[in-house]
Amino acid sequence: MSHTIDEIAHALGARSEGDGALRVRGAAEPAAAGPSDLALAMEAKYAAGLAQGGARAAVLWDGADWRGLGLDAAIFVARPRYAMAGITRLFDPGPGIAAGVHPSAVIDATAQIGRDAAIGAFVVIGAGARIGNRARIAPHVTIGAGAEIGDDALLHAGVRIGPRLTIGARFIAGPGVVVGGDSFAFVTPEPSGVEEIRGTLGQREARGDQHWTRIHSLGSVEIGDDVELGANACVDRGTIRATRIGSGTKIDNLCMVGHNVVIGRDCLFASQTGIAGSASIGDRVVLGGQVGVSDNIFIGDDVIAGGGTKIFTNAPAGRVLLGSPALKIETHLEAWKHIRRLGRLFAQVAELRAAVTELGQSGGKGDGHDKQHR
Secondary structure, eight states: OOEEEEHHHHHTOEEEEEEEEEEOOOOEEEGGOOOOOEEESSSSSGTTTHHOOOOEEEEEEEOOTTTTTSSSSSEEEEHHHHHHHHHHHHHOOOOOOOOOOOOOOOEEETOOOOOOOOEOOTTTEEETTTTTOOOOTTTTTTOOTTTTOOOEEOOOOTEEEEETTOOOOOOOOOTTEEEEEEOOEEEOOOHHHHHHHHHSSSSSOOOOOHHHHHHEOOOEEEHHHHHHHHHTTTOOOSSOEEEEEEEEEEEEEEEOOOTTEOOOOOOOOTTOOEOOOOOEEEOOOOOOOOEEEEETEOOTTTTTOTOEEEEEOBOOOOOOTTTTTTTHHHHHHHHHHHTTTTHHHHHHHHHHHHHHHHHHHHHHHHHHHHHHOO
16 A cells, blocks of 8 residues: 555645655654655654655645655645644545355344445344445354344454444444443332432441342434444443434543433543433534443533543533533643642641640749739
């Protein structure tokens, strides 16, 4: 796989100078780039690395002197990180799934497979499933009966898609993703200890045996277009209604989406984020790594939560949160400033206490002396 400088610039909507016919076979950091690599030196601080490598072409910042840097060609971009999306897309060879259906795949006779689909070894597709055009399904994927997956899907190795789910176009599932597992929903014949604590917020009576009974999952999962799930992410089906993920949402590795959760459009959830059952999340919400969202709460549009934040109550639209429990970021930062000063504050209070004690003791002696004179 190779591309000319002009082809890359056109794909990025960027400007190029120099030898536009020069071909490159991959992208590399400046110091590691060879003659057939496109060096990524999109900020001035990376220019020194070009002298250490052997690149003939590079992606540079606006205004860079590409001739002075010893290059034969250059591409100029205004937003480097956005340019990275286009560059990596051009050079990504994909998972290498052979065209057609592998002989070891087991596909029910009633399943519908779209045109130009590529289905790898040991894939199992259940009765009545519908797979869109140009889908790429890697080895050891299972797709349950009645599941629907849109055009241009990419399912990496070991993905599990449950029965009777609906997934839109251009869906990407990383290795080990599970969509449509049963919900984590259990109940006891009498009110459980958890129910008691929720009502009393701390007080608890002595309890005897407590046996859990499963609430079965009759609902589905509905996923929009252009959704991505990272490796080993899990999405539970709803109890009665569907668990829903809106179009454009991207969910990282090892994330958990509980039953009945509703997630809006174009959200971004980093690794190890967990969304408890029946939470509702608006559009364009960004959750950092290890964020936790309690069950049955609402998070408004455009909320941003920093890594490790634990959200226990509703969050209004546009709020920026940090900490556990979640606070407005400015409140959290101010609180931690105070916490860092506690040691000094305690020392000062101890000094003041000692001074007041000493003053009281000396004052008491003075009163007694005055009484004797009177």
